[in-house]
Amino acid sequence: MVRWQPDSRGRLEQAALALYAENGFENTTVAEIAARAGLTERTFFRYFADKREVLFWGASALQELLVAAVTGAPKGAAPLEAVALALQAAGAVLEERRDFSRPRQRVIAASPELRERELIKLAALAAALADALRQRGVPDPAATLTAEAGIAVFRVAVERWTTETPPRDLARLIGESLDELKAVTAGKSPPTPG
Amino acid sequence: MVRWQPDSRGRLEQAALALYAENGFENTTVAEIAARAGLTERTFFRYFADKREVLFWGASALQELLVAAVTGAPKGAAPLEAVALALQAAGAVLEERRDFSRPRQRVIAASPELRERELIKLAALAAALADALRQRGVPDPAATLTAEAGIAVFRVAVERWTTETPPRDLARLIGESLDELKAVTAGKSPPTPG
DNA sequence: CCCGTTGATGTCAGTTGCTGACATCAACGG
DNA sequence: CCGTTGATGTCAGCAACTGACATCAACGGG
Numbered sequence: 001m002v003r004w005q006p007d008s009r010g011r012l013e014q015a016a017l018a019l020y021a022e023n024g025f026e027n028t029t030v031a032e033i034a035a036r037a038g039l040t041e042r043t044f045f046r047y048f049a050d051k052r053e054v055l056f057w058g059a060s061a062l063q064e065l066l067v068a069a070v071t072g073a074p075k076g077a078a079p080l081e082a083v084a085l086a087l088q089a090a091g092a093v094l095e096e097r098r099d100f101s102r103p104r105q106r107v108i109a110a111s112p113e114l115r116e117r118e119l120i121k122l123a124a125l126a127a128a129l130a131d132a133l134r135q136r137g138v139p140d141p142a143a144t145l146t147a148e149a150g151i152a153v154f155r156v157a158v159e160r161w162t163t164e165t166p167p168r169d170l171a172r173l174i175g176e177s178l179d180e181l182k183a184v185t186a187g188k189s190p191p192t193p194g
Numbered sequence: 195m196v197r198w199q200p201d202s203r204g205r206l207e208q209a210a211l212a213l214y215a216e217n218g219f220e221n222t223t224v225a226e227i228a229a230r231a232g233l234t235e236r237t238f239f240r241y242f243a244d245k246r247e248v249l250f251w252g253a254s255a256l257q258e259l260l261v262a263a264v265t266g267a268p269k270g271a272a273p274l275e276a277v278a279l280a281l282q283a284a285g286a287v288l289e290e291r292r293d294f295s296r297p298r299q300r301v302i303a304a305s306p307e308l309r310e311r312e313l314i315k316l317a318a319l320a321a322a323l324a325d326a327l328r329q330r331g332v333p334d335p336a337a338t339l340t341a342e343a344g345i346a347v348f349r350v351a352v353e354r355w356t357t358e359t360p361p362r363d364l365a366r367l368i369g370e371s372l373d374e375l376k377a378v379t380a381g382k383s384p385p386t387p388g
Numbered sequence: 389c390c391c392g393t394t395g396a397t398g399t400c401a402g403t404t405g406c407t408g409a410c411a412t413c414a415a416c417g418g
Numbered sequence: 419c420c421g422t423t424g425a426t427g428t429c430a431g432c433a434a435c436t437g438a439c440a441t442c443a444a445c446g447g448g
Binding site for chain 4: 003004008039040042043046
């Protein structure tokens, strides 16, 4: 006979996402989440640093993926190209878990507190990207700016992926947003294309 | 005889910044802040929504400034040019209160919780900028991306302004970062300039 | 000049997020 | 068979934040 059900972490995550979606983040107590997962509040805080982190603990894996993609980009690739490859890799992960990622994004978008946490996670991703670029020999502030701009592109693409209906392919949205950024920073005036 | 000392809000802000700088954000209680300002905890929460907001209540004024600058930019100005003007205007405000702004930035940089709040404030600025661009006829996602990229430039510039020694002129740092962004998105390869 | 209103502040009790210290007890290994 | 391990529970406590109500100088109409 098993003393405890397996995958406490996963059960807590599922319970939290469901309750945040049903009642909103602010109207959900940690005690409720724990109860739905068949655990206690104290155990929740053993797995997650705080009430928000339950939706973000996967971020470190994403970060490693991004860094690996930049590091593994072709030698001749320009910094922004390397970042673009990384964003596509990250996008593929989200697309893979579409049925989890999209509701999660909606829950985050609905809560200022969760948005704060998302922004700092994205900032951490940007910092890691910048680091990886520096290791490729890209000097600062170019490295930081490329990384920040890349994350901005990613954010815009994911937001459109989450809200647009009918939903489009994330990879395509990332590509489009990147092209749009290039156009806009090239100094093109809005009403007169070309 | 005055019943209360004037400018409770300002006293609370000063007390909070001083205590955050001395002991760190996490090691400071709201009760301590209130006591130093000669007030009670309850009064603190009447002025500020939470313990972090005390360092950010000026953000709405900055937002109005940015929007006004974009709206008032010359008719022919490209989106990124309009945003650049806005960033310079915002930078001028920070430079004006240099002796307050720089320590404040350092306190924020030292605390993850305060960084979270700063990021969401900057995201709000980006959203407002994007709105102002749309009112100039810039379509999405160009408007959003221009605004996001502009805020990234601003963030990088302010960070350098806060940490570099000796401190350089913020206006110049903003200009340089913007040029750097343009170069980087133009596809320039890192080791081979030109 | 008096009195009712106003508004900034104080007091107090309560909820919730979060933490440290200690207890429990099946599983596992020697 | 027993000692250790590790995931979990229990409990007490602090700090952030909130709602309800009290206070009382200042202000203005009568």
